Amino acid sequence: MPHEVIMPALGMAQDSGVIVAWLKSPGDEVKAGDALMEVETDKATMEVEAAHDGFLADVRAAEGATVPVGQIVALIAETADGAGEAPAPAARTEDGPKPDDEGALPEGHQVIMPALGMAQDSGIVVAWLKDAGEPVAEGDALLEVETDKATMEVEADRAGYLAAILAEERDDVPVGQVIAVISAEAPATPVRRAMSAAPAPARQEAATAQPDAAPDKGAERPAPPAPRPKGPATAAAPAGRILASPKARRLAAEEGLDLARLAAAGYPQPFHVADLETLRALPKSAAPAAAPAGGEVGVISAEIDAAAYDDFRAWLATATDTPPGGPHLLAAFAAGAMRAALGAEGTLTIAAGALGAPAAMDDADLAPLSAVPAPSEASPALILRDLTGTALTAVKPAAAPVPQLTVTRRGDTLALHLAHDAAALPEEAALALVAGLADRLSEPLRHLL
Amino acid sequence: MTREITLAKAVNEAIAEEMRRDPTVFLMGEDVAEAGTPFKVLAGLVDEFGPERVIDTPISEPGFVGMAVGAAMTGSRPIVDLMFGDFLYLVMDQLCNQAAKTHYMSGGKLKVPMVLRTNLGATRRSAAQHSQSLHALVAHIPGLKVAMPSSAYEAKGLLKTAIRDDNPVVIFEDKLMYQDKAAVPEEAYLIPFGEAAVLREGRDITLVATSSMVQVAQQAAEALAAEGISAEVIDPRTLVPFDEATIVESVKKTSRAIVIDEGHRNFGVTGEIASRISEKAFYHLDYPVQRMGAMDVPVPFSPALEDLTVPTPDAVARRAGAAVRGELADAA
Numbered sequence: 184m185p186h187e188v189i190m191p192a193l194g195m196a197q198d199s200g201v202i203v204a205w206l207k208s209p210g211d212e213v214k215a216g217d218a219l220m221e222v223e224t225d226k227a228t229m230e231v232e233a234a235h236d237g238f239l240a241d242v243r244a245a246e247g248a249t250v251p252v253g254q255i256v257a258l259i260a261e262t263a264d265g266a267g268e269a270p271a272p273a274a275r276t277e278d279g280p281k282p283d284d285e286g287a288l289p290e291g292h293q294v295i296m297p298a299l300g301m302a303q304d305s306g307i308v309v310a311w312l313k314d315a316g317e318p319v320a321e322g323d324a325l326l327e328v329e330t331d332k333a334t335m336e337v338e339a340d341r342a343g344y345l346a347a348i349l350a351e352e353r354d355d356v357p358v359g360q361v362i363a364v365i366s367a368e369a370p371a372t373p374v375r376r377a378m379s380a381a382p383a384p385a386r387q388e389a390a391t392a393q394p395d396a397a398p399d400k401g402a403e404r405p406a407p408p409a410p411r412p413k414g415p416a417t418a419a420a421p422a423g424r425i426l427a428s429p430k431a432r433r434l435a436a437e438e439g440l441d442l443a444r445l446a447a448a449g450y451p452q453p454f455h456v457a458d459l460e461t462l463r464a465l466p467k468s469a470a471p472a473a474a475p476a477g478g479e480v481g482v483i484s485a486e487i488d489a490a491a492y493d494d495f496r497a498w499l500a501t502a503t504d505t506p507p508g509g510p511h512l513l514a515a516f517a518a519g520a521m522r523a524a525l526g527a528e529g530t531l532t533i534a535a536g537a538l539g540a541p542a543a544m545d546d547a548d549l550a551p552l553s554a555v556p557a558p559s560e561a562s563p564a565l566i567l568r569d570l571t572g573t574a575l576t577a578v579k580p581a582a583a584p585v586p587q588l589t590v591t592r593r594g595d596t597l598a599l600h601l602a603h604d605a606a607a608l609p610e611e612a613a614l615a616l617v618a619g620l621a622d623r624l625s626e627p628l629r630h631l632l
Numbered sequence: 633m634t635r636e637i638t639l640a641k642a643v644n645e646a647i648a649e650e651m652r653r654d655p656t657v658f659l660m661g662e663d664v665a666e667a668g669t670p671f672k673v674l675a676g677l678v679d680e681f682g683p684e685r686v687i688d689t690p691i692s693e694p695g696f697v698g699m700a701v702g703a704a705m706t707g708s709r710p711i712v713d714l715m716f717g718d719f720l721y722l723v724m725d726q727l728c729n730q731a732a733k734t735h736y737m738s739g740g741k742l743k744v745p746m747v748l749r750t751n752l753g754a755t756r757r758s759a760a761q762h763s764q765s766l767h768a769l770v771a772h773i774p775g776l777k778v779a780m781p782s783s784a785y786e787a788k789g790l791l792k793t794a795i796r797d798d799n800p801v802v803i804f805e806d807k808l809m810y811q812d813k814a815a816v817p818e819e820a821y822l823i824p825f826g827e828a829a830v831l832r833e834g835r836d837i838t839l840v841a842t843s844s845m846v847q848v849a850q851q852a853a854e855a856l857a858a859e860g861i862s863a864e865v866i867d868p869r870t871l872v873p874f875d876e877a878t879i880v881e882s883v884k885k886t887s888r889a890i891v892i893d894e895g896h897r898n899f900g901v902t903g904e905i906a907s908r909i910s911e912k913a914f915y916h917l918d919y920p921v922q923r924m925g926a927m928d929v930p931v932p933f934s935p936a937l938e939d940l941t942v943p944t945p946d947a948v949a950r951r952a953g954a955a956v957r958g959e960l961a962d963a964a
């Protein structure tokens with residue numbers, strides 16, 4: 184297809200140019216960058232260069248002619264004999280509606296998106312200064328157009344009525360496309376609509392205009408953010424030093440709280456103000472790891488390689504664009520194992536958490552793995568503590584009216600400990616639960632099948 | 633009475649009102665008269681005030697900024713239009729060595745009551761030499777005041793104050809905001825320098841944002857509210873003088889802060905403000921002060937790449953969420 188050569192706007196306020204001389208003749212081979220013609224404006228005489236390789240064809244304006252900006256003065260054909268090729272778009276500024284326009288347009292003179300710069304191929308409609316149906320005088324500013332260089336007003340080149348507006352504000356309109364119609368008679372039904380063709384994507388203003396991106400995202404998120412998904416990435420404190428925010432340190436000092444006790448209990452650092460709540464609740468003497476042994480509580484332990492579980496968590500976080508799952512993810516595996524171990528039917532409630540109060544959730548094994556299940560009111564059949572993000576290695580509760588399953592980590596090893604009262608959970612079911620969970624965590628993908 | 637007008641119109645009104653009020657105020661720069669600047673901000677002023685007071689200059693930034701400094705020293709109040717903030721590099725001597733230091737060097741005998749109007753802001757597809765946000769360069773120089781309007785209302789009030797100031801003032805408008813409308817009173821008003829605006833009150837985190845980043849921070853605060861996080865948004869309005877007290881008080885309340893500015897992050901405005909917060913509110917901080925600014929690269933022309941170089945509401949909201957939840961910062 185031949186490329187069009189138009190009269191460029193060489194100055195800001197220029198609406199036509201005089202062709203002083205053609206520097207190439209029809210049929211001449213031209214290379215992009217070759218000077219094609221000399222154009223004189225009210226400010227200067229400049230050479231206009233070819234934008235494409237090809238052959239100069241169909242020269243439509245003679246030397247000495249005054250040509251409106253944006254009008255085609257010649258074509259650059261792809262072949263030497265392409266001079267006869269028809270130009271791609273029909274003449275742009277002729278009167279009368281375009282035959283291929285969908286919808287009936289009022290008759291009249293068509294206003295096109297002008298070329299305001301040399302390298303401009305579209306312009307953004309900033310604002311219409313006249314509304315559809317309004318009378319216009321020659322020279323009246325019709326609209327403001329923004330290009331990559333400037334914002335300018337486009338004037339009516341004849342008097343009449345603005346019968347149709349065919350591009351709305353913010354539309355990015357290719358140069359030469361019809362954006363309005365000026366009719367001689369007052370239009371019975373003025374037309375106003377956005378650019379009919381699928382508009383070129385409006386420029387994205389990352390900095391200033393993403394009105395819906397952020398709120399939408401907010402709406403999609405589950406309402407309460409996970410309380411403290413600190414994850415296992417604990418900052419390594421140099422020996423003997425405790426990492427804490429300045430405010431947490433100041434408040435601890437004011438209240439006479441010792442942050443070292445939090446560190447000794449294995450809570451992840453750095454400590455923030457929220458951790459002081461845990462510190463206040465910490466029993467004065469006994470460290471959790473040294474909890475007294477119970478009488479009728481049985482403990483079943485298992486150790487597995489953490490690699491498969493770690494890989495699965497990382498993959499899930501990437502695949503679903505969510506923070507790496509913590510207690511609720513383990514709860515999903517545990518619920519599956521427990522359902523199988525008990526042969527239970529119906530709703531299965533598990534309370535899961537790290538160090539804080541565990542949150543009860545129903546049927547964690549049936550919920551999507553990426554989301555934290557909604558809280559449940561039901562009393563749990565199992566309490567699950569995910570201590571993988573802490574330094575704790577084993578917990579043995581004094582009593583376990585509800586079976587308590589603890590998952591701890593030492594290096595690349597995950598340890599499972601199930602503390603259960605035989606009255607609440609028979610030995611066989613407890614063994615099946617721990618073995619089943621160990622299997623699932625060793626091969627997490629099996630759980631998905 | 634208020635009405636909604638564009639930032640461009642607000643600037644135009646500010647200049648017209650001050651030129652009517654004070655005959656020593658005049659306007660000069662490239663394409664300020666007939667063309668009314670490429671952004672059409674000054675359209676119509678030459679019709680009212682004539683070519684003696686609305687002067688089109690040759691394309692010589694060092695020349696006409698130097699002329700403005702001289703005019704200001706001898707009793708006029710010039711407003712100089714620097715078409716793109718990127719051209720500041722051309723006028724550094726006139727601005728930083730002459731305008732900024734004349735009052736001091738003359739022992740207070742000379743004043744330089746001039747205003748340099750220019751702009752900042754990327755994502756306009758204007759490529760590396762017409763997209764920079766260089767306000768940190770001038771904020772660094774003692775003797776210059778720096779104003780950063782974030783809306784049509786701010787632009788009018790700050791520019792009028794700048795014109796009446798007896799010191800050289802550089803005012804940066806966001807060139808993407810010229811068509812943005814805001815409520816502006818019909819009546820004349822001034823916005824004093826050195827008074828930050830608390831645009832939204834919150835308790836969990838303070839977002840300090842300048843110019844183009846103010847609306848980014850406000851959109852982020854909206855998104856955060858949907859997550860149950862309450863963000864306070866503060867616009868310092870002027871970098872010099874700087875309202876440290878309002879920001880420090882806010883951070884003492886919220887314990888966390890993110891500073892957002894469209895200049896490059898390295899050695900810039902975000903670093904300065906973050907450092908003041910850390911100095912003055914250290915024992916109230918529950919999280920390292922975060923900085924978000926333009927990537928430290930020349931602004932790319934490619935739209936896809938250019939959009940990645942400036943902070944977005946989504947990025948600010950994500951960073952704020954991590955801070956409020958106490959998730960590990962890079963610094964920890």
